[in-house]
Amino acid sequence: MDRTEGLEEKIGYTFKDRELLKEALTHSSCQTGSSYERLEFLGDSVLEMIVRKKLFELFPEDDEGRLTHMRIRLVGEEYLSGWAKKISLGDHILFGYGEIMNGGREKESILADVVESLTAAIYLDGGMEAAEKFVNSVISNKNGIDIPADYKSELQELIQKDGLPHTISYQESGREGPPHNQVFTMDLMIDGELMGTGKGSSKKNAEKEAAKVALEKLNNTV
Numbered sequence: 001m002d003r004t005e006g007l008e009e010k011i012g013y014t015f016k017d018r019e020l021l022k023e024a025l026t027h028s029s030c031q032t033g034s035s036y037e038r039l040e041f042l043g044d045s046v047l048e049m050i051v052r053k054k055l056f057e058l059f060p061e062d063d064e065g066r067l068t069h070m071r072i073r074l075v076g077e078e079y080l081s082g083w084a085k086k087i088s089l090g091d092h093i094l095f096g097y098g099e100i101m102n103g104g105r106e107k108e109s110i111l112a113d114v115v116e117s118l119t120a121a122i123y124l125d126g127g128m129e130a131a132e133k134f135v136n137s138v139i140s141n142k143n144g145i146d147i148p149a150d151y152k153s154e155l156q157e158l159i160q161k162d163g164l165p166h167t168i169s170y171q172e173s174g175r176e177g178p179p180h181n182q183v184f185t186m187d188l189m190i191d192g193e194l195m196g197t198g199k200g201s202s203k204k205n206a207e208k209e210a211a212k213v214a215l216e217k218l219n220n221t222v
Contacts, residue, residue, distance in 0.1 A: 003092045010087045011118065013134055017125050022094070024121035025114065027104060029096030036117035043120030046128075050119075050135040051075055058145060073148050074139050078205060080115040081108035083138050089114060103180030108201065151211035158218060159190060167191055170207045186210050 004021055008014045015021040020039075028035040051074050055067050062070075073079060084090065090105030093114055104110055115138065123131035140146055159166045167190070174185035184203050188196040188210035195217060198209025 003094050007089075007092045010089075011122075011134060012137055013122050013126065013130060015121070015125050020121045020125050024117040025092055026094045027096070027099055027110065029099035029104070030094050031096060036114060039117035039120040039124075040113045041120075042123070043116035043118065046123045046131055047075055047116055047119045047135055050132050051139060054136065054139070054145065069150065069153070070147050073150060077108050077112040078208075079148055080112035080138070084111035084115055103178075106181060106201075149212075151208050151215055155211045155215050155218075158215065170203075170210065172203065173197070188214050190214065 003025060004018070007025075008021075023034055024036050024039050026032060026035050028037060048071070051071055052067075055062075055070055055074075059067060059070070085106075089111055093105060093110070095104045119131055119135060122134050156168065159168070169189045171187045171189065172184060173187045175182050177183050181201075183199055183201060184206040185197065185199050186203060186206035186209075187194055188198070188207070196210040196213030196215075198206045198211070198213060200206035200209055
């Protein structure tokens with residue numbers, strides 16, 4: 001089975017060098033002598049540069065701190081893996097049997113790494129213009145650049161507005177599913193009071209959902 005079939009249409013780029021595409025999709029568990037890791041190393045830098053340039057151009061009034069927060073969200077594992085899941089990128093990755101059984105096709109870390117390796121492969125195959133077009137498709141939607149909300153930071157800023165000291169803590173209250181595909185439940189406490197509960201494929205994602213719930217609750221009481 002050719003795992004690369006159909007992917008080029010999804011990403012909007014046709015490779016001249018098919019071996020580059022294959023390398024960008026090959027996990028080290030295949031033991032073929034090459035994997036996406038070298039391309040990932042390059043792709044991380046290319047992706048960062050393109051995102052920095054895009055934010056610099058789109059937000060001329062924002063300072064370095066604000067631009068940095070946006071960049072971190074756009075190149076983060078959660079965001080990149082979320083995009084990868086939308087196009088079922090995991091179905092195209094070449095794995096060894098053990099990693100397949102370990103849920104590799106759904107692992108956020110692997111999916112995000114392959115987005116980076118694809119960025120590098122497109123850059124090497126078609127140049128910076130092609131890489132920019134690909135990255136723009138990853139970080140944009142029909143309404144423009146798609147910057148994910150930072151619920152945890154927004155919550156922190158909201159509760160500090162009164163100038164009083166407050167304590168935010170997250171506690172795991174449950175988990176379910178097999179080891180390679182667990183769903184975590186996290187409770188968010190503000191000054192010891194339960195203010196939100198969230199679920200996610202990682203503790204970090206569950207914390208963000210809990211923060212979103214708490215934000216909505218607090219904003220509705222203002």
